Amino acid sequence: MPIDNMMIKPSIVICVAEHDGYERKIREIQAGIEEEGIPYTLLQGDEGCEAVTLAWQGAAASQLGVGLGVSLTGLCIHYHKLAAPKPLFTSADTVNPGTLRQFGYNAARLVKGLPFKEKLERSFTIEGNEEQLFEQIQVLVKKILQENGQGHREVSRW
The missing domain is CATH 1.20.5 (Single alpha-helices involved in coiled-coils or other helix-helix interfaces)
Incomplete structure (x- = not known):
């Protein structure tokens, strides 16, 4: 997925592999990011990609260096200074609205330099x-x- 990050405003890049129910997941994640006051950009990733790959692509495209990946089977937050196979956070819980929102909060808090919210x-x-x-x-x-x-x-x- 070639992305020209000069075309993307400074924001967290949420990269999603479309699948059934992904809209609900994105809504919760966006709510968490919005509550922290950070802008986000939504990009469509390659179908079948894992969350870690999507998050790495998002982090590489983000001028803020933070990417969030959403796949059918997982969630991931990645930071551009980390190695591609070593993300910051991952979760297989893609159903719980609290987990989804927490990923949004924590991606935004990474940008702001604040402590992460824990369950x-x-x-x-x-x-x-x-x-x-x-x-x-x-x-x-x-x-x-x-x-x-x-x-x-x-x-x-x-």
Whole structure:
């Protein structure tokens, strides 16, 4: 896929191999990029290409050096300074809207030089007694306060 990157505005290049349902995937990825305020360009890649190849082609075409590849079986974020077979992020989860949006966020954050968004490692449930629920909420509130650099006091019970 020869691409003249002088014709592409400074943006993240999303390179997609068209397949059933690719529009939904692209919508979620674009939403993540847009929320971070970075422009993107959508290019059609060769049918049957793997996500890593598509992402590398996108990164090479991007004046910002960031490419995102979307294939039937995978997602990938690549950076132009990395070797072609060594992408930054890959995922076989092409169904989960949260994963798709996270790829958009992280591609944009690579451009901005911000820390990447990570998936929540722990989900909080309401099962259990009141004391367990309080402990879960307390852990969550402390984590939020620490991430925002606010407050160093103990969280007391209301």
